[in-house]
Amino acid sequence: MxxxxxxxxxxxxxxxxxxxxxxxxxxxxxxxxxxxxxxxERRIADDNTNTSDMGFxxxxxxxxxxxxxxxxxxxxxxxxxxxxQPFPSVACMLQERLGAKKAAAxxxxxxxxxxxxGIITAKQFVESGAYKHVLVVGVEKLSNITDWxxxxxxxxxGDGAGAVIVGEVSENRGILSFELGADGTxxxxxxxxxxxxxxxxxxxxxxxxxxxxSCINVLEKAGLTKEDVDFLIxxxxxxRIMEASRQRLELPVEKMSKTVHKYGNTSAxxxxxxxxxxxxxxxxxxxxxxxxxxxxGGLTWGAIAIRWGK
Numbered sequence: 164m165x166x167x168x169x170x171x172x173x174x175x176x177x178x179x180x181x182x183x184x185x186x187x188x189x190x191x192x193x194x195x196x197x198x199x200x201x202x203x204e205r206r207i208a209d210d211n212t213n214t215s216d217m218g219f220x221x222x223x224x225x226x227x228x229x230x231x232x233x234x235x236x237x238x239x240x241x242x243x244x245x246x247x248q249p250f251p252s253v254a255c256m257l258q259e260r261l262g263a264k265k266a267a268a269x270x271x272x273x274x275x276x277x278x279x280x281g282i283i284t285a286k287q288f289v290e291s292g293a294y295k296h297v298l299v300v301g302v303e304k305l306s307n308i309t310d311w312x313x314x315x316x317x318x319x320x321g322d323g324a325g326a327v328i329v330g331e332v333s334e335n336r337g338i339l340s341f342e343l344g345a346d347g348t349x350x351x352x353x354x355x356x357x358x359x360x361x362x363x364x365x366x367x368x369x370x371x372x373x374x375x376x377s378c379i380n381v382l383e384k385a386g387l388t389k390e391d392v393d394f395l396i397x398x399x400x401x402x403r404i405m406e407a408s409r410q411r412l413e414l415p416v417e418k419m420s421k422t423v424h425k426y427g428n429t430s431a432x433x434x435x436x437x438x439x440x441x442x443x444x445x446x447x448x449x450x451x452x453x454x455x456x457x458x459x460g461g462l463t464w465g466a467i468a469i470r471w472g473k
Contacts, residue, residue, distance in 0.1 A: 167337030172224025201402025205321030205427030242277025277431035279465025321427030325435020375411035
């Protein structure tokens with residue numbers, strides 16, 4: 164049995180905050196932000212919209228796209244570092260709101276790599292035959308933990324949610340290989356106190372090295388080569404980090420997902436948000452080989468090679 168993605172959905176807040184808006188409240192400039200990060204604008208949720216609200220909206224769309232009902236879901240995994248409250252989990256909140264009465268539910272905490280941890284966990288449950296449908300949601304309200312007086316971090320982050328249904332797919336499709344990893348010695352470089360604290364130089368060095376290595380590793384595990392890759396969906400953290408991964412795979416620019424300029428770094432939500440973007444734009448087609456790769460605080464990382472389609 165092969166596990167793959169059988170439904171997708173996303174939610175993005177309406178409010179757009181541009182670099183020009185940030186220029187008015189802090190010592191920064193549009194040119195400085197764009198040249199260092201690739202970000203031009205980001206979405207920010209209003210005070211009445213919680214993490215669970217965004218996750219719920221994305222989950223509804225993924226369930227509809229998969230052609231199933233909430234009662235068909237066996238497990239809900241929510242990747243987030245910005246839950247509404249410490250407990251109950253966002254996953255339990257979604258279980259109740261969706262009416263997924265049969266589903267077990269838990270949150271996954273791996274920062275920006277959370278969605279990769281979630282989807283790889285879902286794969287195990289589906290391929291073992293234990294569960295038929297797993298809802299995986301990546302959702303963040305990073306505006307809640309962003310210090311808007313710190314120009315080094317405030318320019319980076321945005322809010323949003325993406326969701327997928329993981330289930331059985333046809334032979335030769337689905338998740339072909341994966342890699343998960345962590346390095347707790349790097350925890351001091353990226354963490355939350357009251358707000359997000361980041362040593363940008365160290366995180367950049369780690370991400371450039373690890374993202375490229377993980378891309379190559381999942382291809383080798385699947386018995387594939389760089390030439391087999393049709394599309395790359397990296398965590399949308401920083402265009403320079405993303406470009407390093409693309410160059411490691413020797414892919415042309417048009418074969419890498421780029422949404423960071425519109426949405427900023429949405430942490431665990433960035434990869435599923437990008438999946439929906441690329442599917443809607445027709446840049447991913449059935450039987451394409453896709454590499455997805457992310458990294459985050461912890462330090463954590465994860466990657467998959469997936470043959471697209473149901």
